[in-house]
Amino acid sequence: MSILPIFLYGTDVLRQKARPIVSLNDGVIKLAYDMMETMHKASGIGLAANQVGSLDRIIVVDITGVEEEREDGEGRGPEEKNPNRPTRLVMLNPEVGDQQGQWVVEEGCLSIPDVRADVERAERILVRFRDVNFRQRELEAEGLLARVILHEIDHLDGVLFIDHLTTAGRSLLKPKLRRIRKGETEATYPVVPAGAAKKSGRVEA
């Protein structure tokens, strides 16, 4: 497995729509596992293929051990052992069905380092996807898991979490976004800033 550099805000691939995977092949499986490793290395809890420069509809999620703070104040512990509540997932061609409830939580993104903002999303979702064996599956997700899946599916459609903010909310972030666009970030993981992606499509990291 390899660690892939993460494309930053300002790169074109983050604004492109990823294409459905029509059949499973070694490249798709390798990409999924590389994405999982890349996400873990960057201490993220979700990653979409666009973020590593690919337009295959793949997302990975791992919220294992992440405490979930709910508005009622009840935290939730690790749920890895309950198969009905998976915390680590590879999803190919994920699609959201029914959505219920709304809640606001502060989000961040590995492609937009050091920027955080409150985002409203559905609290419970039904998601259909194919697993790493290309079997069609369906999952009811809620809370943090639902939120991460929605954030990552947005990426596959070229949408970033800052797009959900009001104009006023986004303008507060403008100076930071401008710096990221120029490649001025303190990210602790390998990245591809906007300028570098335009020049060569990749950087050595």
Ligand SMILES: [Zn+2]
């Ligand atoms: Zn993100």
